[in-house]
Amino acid sequence: MTAGPHDIIFLCRHCGSGAVLGDTELELVESTALLPVPGRRAMLWRPGWSIEADVVVDDRRGIGGRVTPGWSSLRKFIIPAFSLDLQDLTPLARALSSAAGTTREVPKEPCQGGTLDLVDALVFIRYLIVGAEVERPDDLATVRVEISAVNHRIVALPFQKHDERLRCAVTGTIIRGK
Numbered sequence: 794m795t796a797g798p799h800d801i802i803f804l805c806r807h808c809g810s811g812a813v814l815g816d817t818e819l820e821l822v823e824s825t826a827l828l829p830v831p832g833r834r835a836m837l838w839r840p841g842w843s844i845e846a847d848v849v850v851d852d853r854r855g856i857g858g859r860v861t862p863g864w865s866s867l868r869k870f871i872i873p874a875f876s877l878d879l880q881d882l883t884p885l886a887r888a889l890s891s892a893a894g895t896t897r898e899v900p901k902e903p904c905q906g907g908t909l910d911l912v913d914a915l916v917f918i919r920y921l922i923v924g925a926e927v928e929r930p931d932d933l934a935t936v937r938v939e940i941s942a943v944n945h946r947i948v949a950l951p952f953q954k955h956d957e958r959l960r961c962a963v964t965g966t967i968i969r970g971k
């Protein structure tokens with residue numbers, strides 16, 4: 794496995810095995826890849842997390858103290874794990890998580906730059922959920938959000954070069970990055 798100096802996520806370009814750097818050793822993690830949609834092709838790959846989680850939203854209270862219904866469901870999230878500005882990470886994670894991406898075997902190509910650990914990916918999922926609740930058309934004052942991961946995998950995400958930027962080959966989302 795080859796990797797950059799700050800990488801904590803590894804995908805073997807020979808067999809596709811995934812691993813994360815734990816406190817003392819590499820820990821194997823299941824791995825998969827997303828297939829580019831028709832008309833797009835993978836020019837390069839970047840790592841992410843595919844996480845299924847039970848999400849519980851309750852104690853939704855408005856500014857006047859009014860309580861509105863919460864919800865709970867099993868949701869799937871795809872969180873890019875390479876270095877991105879929040880303003881690129883948020884729309885890309887939202888688009889990938891709502892796309893019904895088709896999976897394939899991990900490509901026999903480099904997929905480096907994974908620096909976001911699973912704990913931080915779960916923190917980011919919380920941020921996405923809270924953000925979506927705040928965007929609902931009521932004046933939300935407080936909300937309780939619980940996220941429990943049911944399973945997680947490392948996922949290779951396909952990108953195309955687009956001028957000086959990258960275009961996600963699954964969602965079409967354009968991000969700064971190299």
Ligand SMILES: [Zn+2]
Pocket residue numbers: 805806807808809810
């Ligand atoms: Zn291998």
